[in-house]
Amino acid sequence: MARHQASYRTLAKFALGLASLLLAAACARKPEAESKTPPSIPAKTQENWKMQKQTTLILAVGDASFTIALADTEAARELLRHLPLSLDMAELNGNEKYASLGSPLPAKAENVRRIEAGDVMLWGSDCLVVFYKSFGTPYSYTRIGHITDAKGLAKAVGKGDVLVSIHPQTMQE
Numbered sequence: 001m002a003r004h005q006a007s008y009r010t011l012a013k014f015a016l017g018l019a020s021l022l023l024a025a026a027c028a029r030k031p032e033a034e035s036k037t038p039p040s041i042p043a044k045t046q047e048n049w050k051m052q053k054q055t056t057l058i059l060a061v062g063d064a065s066f067t068i069a070l071a072d073t074e075a076a077r078e079l080l081r082h083l084p085l086s087l088d089m090a091e092l093n094g095n096e097k098y099a100s101l102g103s104p105l106p107a108k109a110e111n112v113r114r115i116e117a118g119d120v121m122l123w124g125s126d127c128l129v130v131f132y133k134s135f136g137t138p139y140s141y142t143r144i145g146h147i148t149d150a151k152g153l154a155k156a157v158g159k160g161d162v163l164v165s166i167h168p169q170t171m172q173e
Helices: 002-027 043-052 074-080 153-157
Strands: 056-061 064-070 085-092 096-100 119-123 127-131 140-147 162-168
Touching: 064 074, 064 153, 074 140, 085 127, 127 140
Parallel strands: none
Antiparallel strands: 056 064, 056 162, 064 140, 085 096, 085 162, 096 127, 119 127, 119 140
């Protein structure tokens, strides 16, 4: 019995290490991020928004949209300079979507211990991750923000890869 438990632990460590390598390799791919202006947000509105240093963004997935409250981190502030973004986000582990930003943000990773559905984090320095399920984790991330109401997020992002856009929140939203 003890021999089987040790084998299971070794197998679990191997699987966790493999998943970590796959995430790192996937985020090292060529950038898929495009900085496109969503047609519904006039350039003047975007400029005013950036000047006012708002702390909320909109993550749009199909017909659904979610408000992201930004964390007070240098990486979150730098992300604002890249907005708006259109990202092809890939599925990983049945709990997150990720995409390479194409250029690094100032990372200051910390062991977050627990991921909550709606967390928006940076893996490494250029991989944006949106988590749609909650779970414990030994991994370290740089906080970008949190979706204020993640109800419906898992359904909106679905089971496979998904196109999302992230843009400043306008007065109408």
